[in-house]
Amino acid sequence: MFLRFLRFSAILIALSFCLQPAARAETTGKGQDALPKETLIVESGGKEHRFVVEVAASEQQRAMGLMFREEMAADHGMLFVFEGEGDRYFWMKNTPLPLDILFIGATGRIVGIAADTIPYSEAVIPSGAPARFVLELNAGTSARLGMNVGDTASSPSMKVE
The missing domain is CATH 1.20.5 (Single alpha-helices involved in coiled-coils or other helix-helix interfaces)
Known part of the structure; x- marks a missing residue:
């Protein structure tokens, strides 16, 4: 037995x-x-740009982000949701995809854009202004669609104050 x-x-x-x-x-x-997905809209130059985003809301999900991801559809991205507004610092460690990183304030206004980030770089990418949300898109998306600081973003997870 x-x-x-x-x-x-x-x-x-x-x-x-x-x-x-x-x-x-x-x-x-x-x-x-397994991350929740939702539609996020960026309003820029009188146009609405829709993205399907994965929502990284927990500390563990935000720490993983898009690391190790080798591809992402053109109309997809990842939305990082933080408890409150503050200075945000990102890097590209273990991230093979070049990205545009959009820093978004608590009101939904884009406060900073780090375009065409370098894959695998450990250089710190600061928000430059307090942000509550961070949107990662494929590199070149913000320029191609004419997105700028001051444009707005909204999604179900972005509770605009």
């Missing part, structure tokens, strides 16, 4: 090791599918 228990335990341990690569994939991009 005890030997059966040991064998059963060994099988369970072996299975857990087999499943670990899948769990690792969960944290390196593919599992980001």
